[in-house]
Amino acid sequence: MTSAASQVELVALLEAERVRVEAALERALAALDADFRGDLRAAVRHGVLSGGKRLRPILCVRAYEACGGSMGPAAYDLAVALELIHAYSLMHDDLPSMDDAALRRGRPTTHRAHGEEVTMRAGAALIPAAGLQARAACRALGCPPDRTRAVAEALLEAAGAGGMVGGQWADLLGEGRSLSASELDDLHRRKTGALLAASLTMGALAAGAPAKLVDALDEYGRAIGLAFQIADDILDATQAAETLGKNPSDAALGKSTYVSLHGLANARALAQGEADRAVRALTGAGIRAPALVALAAYVIERES
């Protein structure tokens, strides 16, 4: 549990980081303008510049710094590759053939604003764009080729069927039937955990961290990923859709959630357990990163 003072500091830090991430996203989108034309460009801008906490890029730069990387715009340029993948996943998730969502963070979803076909195409085109973005940023950071390779592979692996898409598929399977506790864990470890963990390992790999640190940050990422999801299910169960700015909730779609499977009190305890596990992974590897410690508490205490 964090103190009130460190929570206030963290919120200020997150806001300062978010502003740097938005600037890096604008740089990335400006570079994409030559390729993304017309409403393909409008759809990508709608999907990418959609507000949000920018948690993945922030985790990436924090891991990069914790592993000795020197901070500067290029670190944020690397970090936003993760946000391009995250944006694609939300654009596709919301499509009529998927969750058929009208709202995302209180605004119309990308396909409601720009059409279904363009949103599908723009989303898919963000995948190679993210790969190119990560590679270009690694070069700007002066990463030797083996580090660049490791960073690019971590991103592609997290974005694919072994990671995020595998979890999305498990999510489809779970609609309208009850999952076991281990099935639900596996789903979210892949659906959100893989990309969150890659956020940290990409930062560590770009900084040339030894395997021990990369592994510890991977574990931290997987733990806060699960904590984040459990907290999401708790928010869905306890807040109205207008507050969250999205609909419909997983529960409304007949999907299993941590609250539906474990009950509210147990779900809170599970989230706390994952947040604690995340912090232990850092301390066990001797990683001093106060922001990451505070973030582990933040993901389960946030209100949206």
Added chain:
Amino acid sequence: MTSAASQVELVALLEAERVRVEAALERALAALDADFRGDLRAAVRHGVLSGGKRLRPILCVRAYEACGGSMGPAAYDLAVALELIHAYSLMHDDLPSMDDAALRRGRPTTHRAHGEEVTMRAGAALIPAAGLQARAACRALGCPPDRTRAVAEALLEAAGAGGMVGGQWADLLGEGRSLSASELDDLHRRKTGALLAASLTMGALAAGAPAKLVDALDEYGRAIGLAFQIADDILDATQAAETLGKNPSDAALGKSTYVSLHGLANARALAQGEADRAVRALTGAGIRAPALVALAAYVIERES
């Protein structure tokens, strides 16, 4: 125009190459089995093992060989990365929100056999899988890091909004209205030309070819890409859907085609002009590759 004898030889060569490509695709899919589970796996296998000429991988290995690469299974492993991208594009093209196609090469399309959501997810997951496939194959071929990087970037660029997806978007724009001749060229240069050109440049780059050869093979690829598309439009205009094993045709969707814009005779002349330009690109750079010369004729003389 090719002689009858060289056409017979080419058909035999294409069949022998196709068999090697199918074997490499089976290896690639076996490696993907760990990540693609359940009907995600079934959808990917349906979409990838769908017959077809395997033109892109064949162009890749032929360019690799023409630039001094030594042929073996790893060259085919590199080449099939292109087919994974091509398969994803067809899986998404056929979706109900896109072309809503029921048949592809005489078989049910992937979403008709395995469902829309799974097909969308499986298709998107093929993009990072293709990137990883290309990188792993480059390592197996002993490419130094700078070549691997160039190969991976060529694939990602061709698959993104600056290449294939940009062309798909232009294609959307063209539905139900008449394009100018230059708009139609631009559309197809990106929609099919970018990946066909990347097939050749990836082979050349993996073999460590100098820029002059890479550029010549790029031009060859763009020319046969356009020739291929014009020939496709001619086939659509002159053959029944049952023969082609797909529907509906671009013309039926109200899209401009080379035949609708230029007429049949002019379209044939344009295709021949592109095939000639392709061959000139090779001879101009001193590339001796009889199979590529014969292929330039084949793409406009084929009957399906």
